[in-house]
Amino acid sequence: MVLVFAHRGAESIAPENTEAAFKTALEHGARAIELDVQLTKDDVPVVVHDYKLKRYNKDAKLAVNQYTFDELQKIDVGSYFDKQFAGAKIPSLENILQFIPEDIIINIEIKNSPVAHKGIEPKVAALAAQHHNLDNIIVSSFDHTALLKISKCNPDIKLGFLMHYPMINAGRYVSMTGLNAVSVHPFKKITDAAFIEECHKYGLKVYPYTVKNQKEKDRLIKLGADGVFTSLETLY
Ligand code: G3P
Numbered sequence: 001m002v003l004v005f006a007h008r009g010a011e012s013i014a015p016e017n018t019e020a021a022f023k024t025a026l027e028h029g030a031r032a033i034e035l036d037v038q039l040t041k042d043d044v045p046v047v048v049h050d051y052k053l054k055r056y057n058k059d060a061k062l063a064v065n066q067y068t069f070d071e072l073q074k075i076d077v078g079s080y081f082d083k084q085f086a087g088a089k090i091p092s093l094e095n096i097l098q099f100i101p102e103d104i105i106i107n108i109e110i111k112n113s114p115v116a117h118k119g120i121e122p123k124v125a126a127l128a129a130q131h132h133n134l135d136n137i138i139v140s141s142f143d144h145t146a147l148l149k150i151s152k153c154n155p156d157i158k159l160g161f162l163m164h165y166p167m168i169n170a171g172r173y174v175s176m177t178g179l180n181a182v183s184v185h186p187f188k189k190i191t192d193a194a195f196i197e198e199c200h201k202y203g204l205k206v207y208p209y210t211v212k213n214q215k216e217k218d219r220l221i222k223l224g225a226d227g228v229f230t231s232l233e234t235l236y
């Protein structure tokens with residue numbers, strides 16, 4: 001069965017990575033959700049993609065890790081998208097995990113750019129185990145050392161290897177880590193049949209990111225991809 005992840009929630013119809021985005025994705029029938037995590041100044045894992053917040057609110061001049069969680073809660077990250085979402089907040093990871101049903105697959109992406117959020121891995125590992133069925137969690141990152149740290153915290157947590165650039169023997173590389181890797185998440189433009197076949201040879205699923213229309217999804221599934229991340233709620 002093809003697995004379709006609602007990228008940052010239903011990001012085309014609600015402000016990305018907010019409670020509204022995840023609830024809207026579920027209402028549209030999403031069975032899998034993707035979200036991004038970073039740490040605040042006071043070390044709270046929060047769900048937000050950009051390191052600097054000005055895209056969400058031009059008055060928010062600082063980066064995520066320069067605000068405490070309480071300070072972040074005062075920033076409106078909904079109005080920029082549409083005034084009907086005025087007052088939307090950057091949620092904590094705990095808050096989101098508490099309301100997403102346990103049968104929904106959640107891909108938690110640990111952001112690493114442009115800074116590594118030191119100490120984020122044990123917090124993510126603990127929250128995932130506390131609030132969701134670990135069978136339905138995949139932790140991913142472009143920073144593969146973050147995945148190693150997750151594995152050290154809890155070797156049962158399933159891992160997804162994000163790849164933005166072409167890589168020779170990607171499946172072999174991932175399998176050689178000896179970690180609990182279940183999937184490779186390549187940028188859609190580096191995904192071809194040979195890449196997918198090589199990953200499959202090592203028992204890894206392939207979920208390319210981020211498709212924006214039916215044609216892109218169809219191309220990747222025809223090549224053999226096991227699912228996709230998508231910004232479009234009609235593709236769930
Ligand atoms: O996890 C897939 C995708 O979300 C990675 O890129 O920049 O959208 O977080 P980005």
Ligand code: CA
Nearest residue numbers: 034035036109
């Ligand atoms: Ca992401």
